[in-house]
Amino acid sequence: MLSGTESTISENVANVMNQITRVAQRVRRDSRSVKLVAVSKTVPPELVKQALDAGVTCLGENRVQEGMAKRPHLLGRTLEYHLIGPLQKNKVLKAVACFDWIETIDSSDLAEKIENACRDQVKLMPVLVQVNLAKEETKSGVNEEGLLPLLEQLLAFPHLSVRGLMTIPPFQENPEEVRPYFRRLRQLLDLVMARTTAGAEFKELSMGMSHDYPVAVEEGVTIIRVGTAIFGARSNN
Numbered sequence: 001m002l003s004g005t006e007s008t009i010s011e012n013v014a015n016v017m018n019q020i021t022r023v024a025q026r027v028r029r030d031s032r033s034v035k036l037v038a039v040s041k042t043v044p045p046e047l048v049k050q051a052l053d054a055g056v057t058c059l060g061e062n063r064v065q066e067g068m069a070k071r072p073h074l075l076g077r078t079l080e081y082h083l084i085g086p087l088q089k090n091k092v093l094k095a096v097a098c099f100d101w102i103e104t105i106d107s108s109d110l111a112e113k114i115e116n117a118c119r120d121q122v123k124l125m126p127v128l129v130q131v132n133l134a135k136e137e138t139k140s141g142v143n144e145e146g147l148l149p150l151l152e153q154l155l156a157f158p159h160l161s162v163r164g165l166m167t168i169p170p171f172q173e174n175p176e177e178v179r180p181y182f183r184r185l186r187q188l189l190d191l192v193m194a195r196t197t198a199g200a201e202f203k204e205l206s207m208g209m210s211h212d213y214p215v216a217v218e219e220g221v222t223i224i225r226v227g228t229a230i231f232g233a234r235s236n237n
């Protein structure tokens, strides 16, 4: 159930973009270095189009099946489609065909399947590695200890363009309490740069959501994933 009318979706998009600009200016960052991914899970195509009309250029879906069903309704739009949910190995072929970015690589098995699918489909896929900073059992992602070994493997795959790190920190009512996780992901990015052959393209941090993205902008985020603040509350998911 969505509580959005046409004007509120475009107003919400404008509010989020303005907020990104305001915070970026305050911490002396270029707001163009922050990419807004509007998370359209559970949102029907008619409402997604309103966000695109309001200036959104990137969408995020957490389920392959839903992304495949929705994307044909958005043909002809300038659009970067991000997979932000866990990817099962039996859905890799479909995911590679449907999505432009995969943000949720967390194992070398999965990466190899994506590599093979991209080779067959003649695609170079921008990918992020999902890190499970708090080692939450309910969340996917590689633990910090496994990050460097996994990256070494990914960097050897010619059809993956490894762009950075993604995390979903533990939910905290108070966004200030999420700040240490954002900082940690940024440190890990620097660590990877120093210790692996990752090049200048390895610079993305995907880490803020509706209730904490301003803090993420302060902490150097380059990709924020915002659903509720644009489309309204979801009934499930």
Ligand SMILES: *Cc1c(COP(=O)(O)O)cnc(C)c1O
Residues within 6 Å of the ligand: 039, 041, 062, 084, 085, 168, 209, 210, 211, 225, 226, 227, 228, 229
């Ligand atoms: C749903 C979702 C979001 C967006 O969450 P909101 O709180 O609605 O902004 C961001 N990232 C991931 C991985 C999600 O599944």
